[in-house]
Amino acid sequence: MIEYSNSFKHDQTPTCNHTITLDNLSDGDSFTYSAIICSGLIENAETCTSQISVFATGEPQRGIETNTRDNSFKCILQLNAGSNEFTFKYCSFSISVKLHYKRRKSSFTVLPLYIVCEGHDGRFQAPPGEVNSPESACKRITAVCKLLQSVFGYKFAKVGMERRSYEMEVDCLTWHSKLNVENALSMTQVELWYHFAREIMSSGIGSDNRKYLAFLSCSVYNGEGYYEGMPYKEMLKLVKGYVAYGGDGLALLSTGCLYTWPETLDGVYGKLCKNTLVDKTKLMNYSNSRDTWGGCFIASLGAVLHELCHTFDLGHSEAGIMGPNFGQIDDVFLAVANEQRFCDYRCTDASQITPDYSGWSKSALFIIYYHKWFQNVDSSRQVSICYDSASNVVRSIVGIRVIEIRRKDDEMVLKAWVFGGKVLKFSFQIPVRAAGFDEDVILYAQDGCGNIFKRQIKL
Numbered sequence: 237m238i239e240y241s242n243s244f245k246h247d248q249t250p251t252c253n254h255t256i257t258l259d260n261l262s263d264g265d266s267f268t269y270s271a272i273i274c275s276g277l278i279e280n281a282e283t284c285t286s287q288i289s290v291f292a293t294g295e296p297q298r299g300i301e302t303n304t305r306d307n308s309f310k311c312i313l314q315l316n317a318g319s320n321e322f323t324f325k326y327c328s329f330s331i332s333v334k335l336h337y338k339r340r341k342s343s344f345t346v347l348p349l350y351i352v353c354e355g356h357d358g359r360f361q362a363p364p365g366e367v368n369s370p371e372s373a374c375k376r377i378t379a380v381c382k383l384l385q386s387v388f389g390y391k392f393a394k395v396g397m398e399r400r401s402y403e404m405e406v407d408c409l410t411w412h413s414k415l416n417v418e419n420a421l422s423m424t425q426v427e428l429w430y431h432f433a434r435e436i437m438s439s440g441i442g443s444d445n446r447k448y449l450a451f452l453s454c455s456v457y458n459g460e461g462y463y464e465g466m467p468y469k470e471m472l473k474l475v476k477g478y479v480a481y482g483g484d485g486l487a488l489l490s491t492g493c494l495y496t497w498p499e500t501l502d503g504v505y506g507k508l509c510k511n512t513l514v515d516k517t518k519l520m521n522y523s524n525s526r527d528t529w530g531g532c533f534i535a536s537l538g539a540v541l542h543e544l545c546h547t548f549d550l551g552h553s554e555a556g557i558m559g560p561n562f563g564q565i566d567d568v569f570l571a572v573a574n575e576q577r578f579c580d581y582r583c584t585d586a587s588q589i590t591p592d593y594s595g596w597s598k599s600a601l602f603i604i605y606y607h608k609w610f611q612n613v614d615s616s617r618q619v620s621i622c623y624d625s626a627s628n629v630v631r632s633i634v635g636i637r638v639i640e641i642r643r644k645d646d647e648m649v650l651k652a653w654v655f656g657g658k659v660l661k662f663s664f665q666i667p668v669r670a671a672g673f674d675e676d677v678i679l680y681a682q683d684g685c686g687n688i689f690k691r692q693i694k695l
Contacts, residue, residue, distance in 0.1 A: 254329040255279040256288075260393055263333045268340035269385040269401045271501055272313040273569065278326050281307045286327040293321040293332065301505040305571040312386070312501050312569075344609045345405035346544075347441065348381045349450040350374050351432060352410060356417040356454045362495035363519060370453065373491070374408035375499040377451055381408070382501060384541055387568055391595065392605065400610045402548075405446070411436075417454045425479035425488075428452065433486045447547045447609060448486045449540070452477055455490035457520040475520060482543030489543060492520030493536040496529045507533045508569060524563045535563030545600075548607050549688060551640060551647035551680065556595045599652035602638045608686035621681050621689035628666040628695065632683040635660030642678040644692060650677065660684070666695065 259275040278288060288309045290300040300322075302311040313322055315337035323332045350373045352358040358370035381404050389399035413420075413435060420428065432450060436442055455477040462474060472478055478490045498507045510529040514521040522539070523531030542562040553559045596604070604610055622631040630639055641651040655661040666679075681689040 253280050253283065254327050256324050256326055256329060256331050258324070258331075258333065260390065261333060261335065264336070266336040266338065267315060267389065267399065268338065268403070269382070269389060270315045270337055271382040271386040272315060272335065273386045273390045274311050274313050275571075276309050276324065278307045278309065281326070284327050289325045291323055291325075293323055301502060303505050303509070303569070303571050308571040310569060310571045312383070312504055314501055340403055340612065342403040342609070342612060344403070344445050344447075344613075346381070346402045346447045346449055346609070347405045348374075348377050348408040349411045349436075349448055350377060350408055350453060351413050351450050352453045353413050353415050353417040353420045358410065358453050360453050360491040360494045361456055361519070363515070366495050367499075368495065370410045372499060373451070373453065373494060374410060376494055376497040377408040377449075379498055379501050379504070380537060380540060381449060383504065383537070384544065387541065387565075388604065388610070390568065392601070395601065397601070397605060400605060402447070402609045409441075411441070411450075420452070420454055421456070421476040423477075425481050428477070428479045429481040429483075429486065429488050432488055433484070436486065444485070446485065447544075449544055449547075450486060450488050451494070452479060452488065452490050455479075455492050457492050457518075459515075459517040459519070462516050471521070480539050480543055482546035485547060487540070487543040487547050489536075489540055493522050493532040495519065496533040496536070504569070508566075522563075524561070534566055534569075538563035538565045541565070545596075545604070548604055548609060549680070549682070549690075550596075550600050550603055551642045551649045551678075553597050553600065553649055556597060556600075558596065558600060597649065597652065599638050599640055599649065599654050602654050602656065603640075603682055606637045606682060606684055606686055611686065613685050619683070619685060619687050621683055621687055623679065623681070623689055623691065623693075625693060629663055630666070630679075630681045630689070631663045632681070632687065633662065634687070635662060635684045636664055636681060637661075637684050638680070638682045639664060639666070640680040641666075641695070642680055644676050644678055647678060 257277040257279065259277065261274055288302055288304060290302055290311050292300065300311050300313065302309050315335060317337055319334055319336055321332055321334050323330055350370060352370060359368045360373050362368035385401040385404060388401040393399050413432065415431060436448055455475060457475045459474060475490065475492055479488050480490065481488050496507060498504055508530050512529045513527055514523065514529060514532060521527060521532065522535050524535045539562060542557055545557060550558050619634055630636060636655055639653045640649050642649055653664065676692050676694045679691055679693045
């Protein structure tokens with residue numbers, strides 16, 4: 237946690253006893269992505285009724301949305317290339333902080349796509365009065381992609397690791413598929429994923445150095461058959477073109493809740509906190525039982541993050557982002573009560589899962605951190621990880637960082653080992669006590685350069 241120091245520019249009148257603490261930012265911090273989640277605390281806020289205000293300095297001054305609870309606040313800062321200065325003000329006390337943004341040059345990128353099928357006009361399902369054009373869709377998807385970039389950096393910093401995120405190649409592109417819309421609406425999500433994976437990779441934008449985060453424009457919800465208390469799985473049957481499937485190079489999702497997303501990052505908190513009830517007879521209600529537009533936004537945001545993480549080779553877990561309750565990631569963006577502020581995630585065992593819904597297990601964090609999409613690596617250098625089935629030994633000449641044993645059917649992580657020290661681990665024998673699984677399992681290993689070994693084995 238970082239309180240203001242002499243490196244911050246600050247102003248305070250003699251009668252004001254407030255201070256502002258920034259939990260996760262220091263003056264002069266540098267970033268390779270442009271959207272930053274900022275978390276802070278106002279000391280002695282109970283002595284007056286002022287409101288925290290945050291703005292980017294310059295001409296003209298631009299106010300920034302904040303979310304507050306008790307003495308805590310959060311906001312999303314948007315950086316321009318180069319140096320940026322932000323001022324935080326409460327009552328008569330203020331501090332200013334300079335942050336720097338320079339995009340990371342990487343051979344491995346994420347490309348957001350808005351897929352429009354043949355015979356479809358590209359307009360996503362939305363209530364009357366809500367703009368639902370392809371242009372609006374791309375703005376919403378771009379905003380969310382930038383928001384998700386900030387989540388990775390925020391989570392890494394929270395556990396004391398260097399801030400890293402994926403590189404978004406360009407803003408969202410509208411991509412026209414040759415698949416007829418009627419055929420698309422009759423396909424299962426697995427069929428849709430395989431079709432678009434093949435079509436994208438055989439097109440002019442296909443590349444092994446890209447991950448594709450794609451959204452299907454023609455998804456449509458018919459709520460005529462909805463009834464109160466309808467189970468979630470039954471509700472999904474009311475959606476044609478429903479898909480939430482990620483893996484390899486493609487995360488593909490439907491657009492049933494795109495109407496709840498903002499077009500810009502300036503609108504994030506307005507959408508997150510929107511308590512308008514969803515008309516379930518007309519619109520998809522994917523909200524983790526919260527039944528509000530804000531609930532749909534945060535739940536669908538969690539779904540996008542979950543599927544995107546599958547493209548970064550993460551398996552499933554009992555809890556956290558890769559667990560079944562991935563839609564409950566409110567605490568990443570919203571200020572929390574004072575008693576919750578300092579409950580940071582700490583992991584004593586490599587396979588331990590984070591206690592909050594918005595976290596990753598330690599092994600998952602390391603997979604992302606050392607993934608080729610999150611660090612600068614030489615794409616021309618080919619290094620292999622070796623596995624000796626006779627001795628159960630994994631070897632890498634650049635150092636092993638993560639080993640996971642996953643269940644074959646759903647890639648649930650059953651056991652994991654993480655090697656984060658400065659002394660590199662060039663070989664590791666899977667302990668005999670880890671053997672004894674009744675069925676074949678998947679061995680996943682990753683080294684410090686992001687090289688991956690993944691194979692079905694029997695221990």
